């Protein structure tokens with residue numbers, strides 16, 4: 001797994017060459033809670049990056065700092081080499097945040113047009129509606145739409161300023177499968193123009209399918225950064241599963257390569273970073289009934305990367 005900080009290191013203060021997003025040692029505390037705790041992260045223009053983390057990991061707080069809604073207590077946050085507030089005002093950033101605002105009693109086209117009118121070089125309204133895939137909703141009242149339609153209207157609103165960067169906090173939460181697919185199709189139309197996207201999500205498959213790069217944060221810091229494949233390798237290793245066939249599970253956690261042990265009914269599930277050595281040891285114990293070896297899933301990798309050592313149950 002590579003660290004991107006070196007790859008996208010800033011070379012100057014010219015906003016043309018600056019990364020789209022840059023956190024340097026950013027800290028944000030709420031009383032005793034260090035919600036963002038020394039966050040270092042750079043995102044180059046044109047990247048699509050997923051931000052993953054458990055509940056309370058600091059994703060929304062990081063996004064608030066990024067959009068200039070809050071200031072870091074320490075460190076620096078920049079967008080295109082400038083203060084976040086300046087980039088937001090200039091229309092370089094569009095955002096879809098978690099909390100829904102009161103829905104106005106206007107049409108979709110009126111709402112997007114109103115927001116576009118607040119920016120210096122907005123996107124034409126029909127273009128924003130086309131990119132969001134909601135041209136047919138132009139004349140519909142915003143307060144009469146379904147959840148999936150509303151979400152895509154919010155995406156059109158985020159596009160209204162003609163931004164280079166879109167920031168989305170859990171954009172597909174509460175959407176059904178079809179609405180999610182439609183949403184990501186719209187997003188791809190945006191990224192194909194070379195624009196930058198940062199989104200947070202709890203759906204690992206969604207991150208894997210739609211992002212070039214996945215950044216996992218935990219306790220307000222980056223704990224992993226790479227492609228889905230790199231994360232699987234770094235955090236997941238392999239899974240070796242077999243039937244216990246009545247034998248106990250004692251000692252399994254001490255076998256070579258084994259990182260964790262889970263027992264489901266009569267079946268043992270060992271996560272290992274050296275499946276060959278683990279299997280050889282199991283064979284020596286004659287514990288190979290219905291043996292299966294498979295790459296760990298992204299879910300497994302995520303759990304391993306964000307596990308609190310005190311929560312790990314070892315057998």
Ligand SMILES: Nc1ncnc2c1ncn2[C@@H]1O[C@H](COP(=O)(O)OP(=O)(O)OP(=O)(O)O)[C@@H](O)[C@H]1O
Nearest residue numbers: 030033034035053054055056057058059060061062
């Ligand atoms: N305004 C606030 N006042 C006090 N504590 C806060 C505030 N905002 C966030 N926190 C705390 O900071 C930590 C990080 O919260 P944050 O909302 O950034 O996490 P998250 O990764 O977005 O979580 P989720 O996936 O649940 O949305 C949590 O412990 C949260 O309780």
